[in-house]
Amino acid sequence: MADVRVSNHPLIQHKLTLLRDKRTEPKKFRELIREIAILLAYEATQDLATTPTTVETPMGVAKGYRLQENIGLVPILRAGLGMVEGIWEMMPSAEVWHIGLYRDERTLRPVEYYNKLPVAPTVQVCLILDPMLATGGSASATVDILKRWGAQRIKFVGIIAAPEGIATLSGRHPDVPIHVAAVDERLNEIGYIVPGLGDAGDRQFGTG
Numbered sequence: 392m393a394d395v396r397v398s399n400h401p402l403i404q405h406k407l408t409l410l411r412d413k414r415t416e417p418k419k420f421r422e423l424i425r426e427i428a429i430l431l432a433y434e435a436t437q438d439l440a441t442t443p444t445t446v447e448t449p450m451g452v453a454k455g456y457r458l459q460e461n462i463g464l465v466p467i468l469r470a471g472l473g474m475v476e477g478i479w480e481m482m483p484s485a486e487v488w489h490i491g492l493y494r495d496e497r498t499l500r501p502v503e504y505y506n507k508l509p510v511a512p513t514v515q516v517c518l519i520l521d522p523m524l525a526t527g528g529s530a531s532a533t534v535d536i537l538k539r540w541g542a543q544r545i546k547f548v549g550i551i552a553a554p555e556g557i558a559t560l561s562g563r564h565p566d567v568p569i570h571v572a573a574v575d576e577r578l579n580e581i582g583y584i585v586p587g588l589g590d591a592g593d594r595q596f597g598t599g
């Protein structure tokens with residue numbers, strides 16, 4: 392069964408509504424992508440392992456916890472880029488590994504054009520970042536890449552998913568939880584999510 396976590400947090404839902412609005416300009420759109428990404432990553436990282444420790448305060452010694460695992464943020468270019476900075480501020484020791492994929496407009500199949508992963512994995516947990524899970528081809532291909540690399544735990548953090556994308560990603564990779572702010576109705580005939588928000592890359596970067 393698909394492991395899909397849709398956040399009903401009021402802050403996320405409020406910001407998502409502004410993000411979808413066709414009148415939202417690129418500057419505001421980028422701010423919203425950044426803010427929603429932070430909130431979704433907060434929810435997606437609730438099960439990170441910690442090591443107990445102690446810390447000296449000015450008043451004494453307190454119990455504390457340190458993150459145990461190395462985290463990799465894996466934005467899918469281009470649209471995933473906007474989700475990186477805010478999350479990175481929350482976890483500054485994370486590594487960022489970019490994966491370049493674009494969808495062939497005719498076949499809707501992902502085409503890989505950038506991948507600089509080193510030979511051996513350097514992180515224990517990977518958060519794939521991409522606002523849109525449409526056919527699921529790009530996300531599934533990215534999980535394929537990360538699994539070949541040797542990544543042990545992978546999560547997908549997106550903003551809007553189509554049912555078709557969830558079926559594909561969870562069918563090919565049932566071990567990868569899918570964290571999103573919304574699951575929309577369907578894909579249209581050219582592979583866009585309806586009602587969605589349009590083209591997430593173009594709306595962030597002011598192109599198209």
Ligand code: PRP
Nearest residue numbers: 468469470493494525526527528529592
């Ligand atoms: C968009 C989006 C995802 C992909 C989702 O990227 O950011 O990466 O489409 O579609 P899928 O689930 O059907 O694979 P796009 O290929 O438009 O590239 P861009 O981010 O460079 O604009």
Ligand code: URA
Nearest residue numbers: 525583584589590591
């Ligand atoms: N990519 C987007 O940017 N938007 C969609 O609706 C589908 C794929």
